[in-house]
Amino acid sequence: MRQTTVDMTRLAAMDTREAALLLKGVREATLKGGRSPLAPRADIRESWQRMLRKGVDPDKDHRSGLLSPGELERRRAASPLAELLPVLREGLVSRSAGADAVQHIMVVADAEGRVLWREGSAAVLRKADGHGFAPGADWAETTVGTNGVGTALVARRPVQVHSAEHFVSSHHAWTCAGAPITDPRDGTLLGAVDVSGPLATMHPATLLLVGSVAKLAEAELRNRHFADLARLRAVAAPILCRVGGRALAVDVHGWLAGVTGMPPVDRLALPASLRAGRVWLPSLGMCAVEPLPGGWLVRPEDGEARAAGVPGRVVLDVSRPRRWSLEVSGAAGSWSQELSPRHAELLYVLARHREGRTAAELAEDVFGDRTRTVTVRAEMSRVRRTLAGVLDHRPYRFREEVEVEVVAPGDPADLLPHSTAPAVCAARGEAGAG
Numbered sequence: 001m002r003q004t005t006v007d008m009t010r011l012a013a014m015d016t017r018e019a020a021l022l023l024k025g026v027r028e029a030t031l032k033g034g035r036s037p038l039a040p041r042a043d044i045r046e047s048w049q050r051m052l053r054k055g056v057d058p059d060k061d062h063r064s065g066l067l068s069p070g071e072l073e074r075r076r077a078a079s080p081l082a083e084l085l086p087v088l089r090e091g092l093v094s095r096s097a098g099a100d101a102v103q104h105i106m107v108v109a110d111a112e113g114r115v116l117w118r119e120g121s122a123a124v125l126r127k128a129d130g131h132g133f134a135p136g137a138d139w140a141e142t143t144v145g146t147n148g149v150g151t152a153l154v155a156r157r158p159v160q161v162h163s164a165e166h167f168v169s170s171h172h173a174w175t176c177a178g179a180p181i182t183d184p185r186d187g188t189l190l191g192a193v194d195v196s197g198p199l200a201t202m203h204p205a206t207l208l209l210v211g212s213v214a215k216l217a218e219a220e221l222r223n224r225h226f227a228d229l230a231r232l233r234a235v236a237a238p239i240l241c242r243v244g245g246r247a248l249a250v251d252v253h254g255w256l257a258g259v260t261g262m263p264p265v266d267r268l269a270l271p272a273s274l275r276a277g278r279v280w281l282p283s284l285g286m287c288a289v290e291p292l293p294g295g296w297l298v299r300p301e302d303g304e305a306r307a308a309g310v311p312g313r314v315v316l317d318v319s320r321p322r323r324w325s326l327e328v329s330g331a332a333g334s335w336s337q338e339l340s341p342r343h344a345e346l347l348y349v350l351a352r353h354r355e356g357r358t359a360a361e362l363a364e365d366v367f368g369d370r371t372r373t374v375t376v377r378a379e380m381s382r383v384r385r386t387l388a389g390v391l392d393h394r395p396y397r398f399r400e401e402v403e404v405e406v407v408a409p410g411d412p413a414d415l416l417p418h419s420t421a422p423a424v425c426a427a428r429g430e431a432g433a434g
Contacts, residue, residue, distance in 0.1 A: 023164035061170040064138035091213035104197035113140030148178030156418035158211035175202035179214035187340040269386040356397030365423035
């Protein structure tokens with residue numbers, strides 16, 4: 001039987017009940033291992049497969065305990081998303097000709113899928129309470145199945161989930177569209193924003209709207225970051241003029257505010273818990289670090305002290321579904337950094353191919369297109385600026401003397417779940433075949 005993929009535009013043009021019945025048929029056939037004329041969309045199919053592997057019951061209403069009021073307020077206060085609420089509200093609630101008129105709500109969750117804030121239609125908020133879609137609730141995929149919050153966090157891209165595309169049947173009366181929000185300063189996943197409502201509120205353009213507003217929120221963080229860098233630059237300029245030798249002024253995320261005596265870099269990778277004193281950094285070796293208002297003064301050491309910092313071991317941790325990291329260690333100590341989705345893919349491929357990969361091979365591995373070498377070289381240039389003592393090029397590879405360990409997820413099918421890179425998909429398939 002030849003299958004075509006569900007088309008959201010055509011679905012929106014159908015009667016609400018007819019569309020729901022069609023998706024229910026797709027879901028039932030898929031969960032039973034059969035085939036229907038329509039195939040679920042790629043994001044939905046991959047999410048359903050994850051739910052089946054995790055043993056989530058598709059016909060049981062899954063609920064989590066709510067956070068205590070104190071813990072909810074603590075998370076709200078600590079979340080960078082709090083300062084983005086005006087942007088999100090303006091884009092998804094205030095401009096909607098009255099949220100009650102359009103019958104939807106906006107939901108903001110943290111990176112773990114915990115609901116932190118909700119706004120919008122009072123009637124829909126009451127319905128959401130009945131589904132456990134309340135402040136403090138856990139809407140991670142592994143808790144409640146496929147949904148606009150949890151699935152967007154795993155896929156790391158905007159996702160729309162309509163009616164029976166929800167894995168758990170108790171959510172079939174809902175439609176939702178969610179998008180992840182990432183901190184542009186360091187690539188950290190901050191959480192997700194979601195628009196949800198009854199089936200009649202479904203529209204294909206909702207996903208585009210939510211994704212665009214999420215990008216506006218990230219742009220607001222970027223603008224604030226530029227303002228912080230400008231303040232740090234004003235403070236650091238006279239200090240750098242007096243420093244002899246090589247030195248950099250960077251903010252707490254490692255972004256450059258000033259430099260003297262050495263070539264400039266866009267960003268210096270810093271340990272998660274940096275303190276004043278002597279610190280080993282993979283790209284510079286041993287450095288003297290002093291605090292500045294809003295950042296650090298970093299002065300690389302020369303000679304034997306720098307040579308002593310050559311790394312000997314690398315641990316690439318891709319075991320977690322939403323956070324990936326690289327730990328580098330040597331005689332001078334250890335250092336770790338969270339990785340962006342793309343850099344996690346590239347380093348995973350290089351860890352599997354210790355003999356090295358050319359730019360064309362990496363382009364095939366990651367994009368399925370050997371001609372995208374310019375993109376690969378740009379990304380690898382960024383990686384190598386951080387890991388100068390670990391990576392070689394021509395071909396790109398981990399240095400022979402460096403021991404490389406990959407920490408993979410317990411279920412190999414959960415490897416980098418956001419990734420559509422052919423090399424990663426093939427690794428998942430090899431694990432499943434084994």
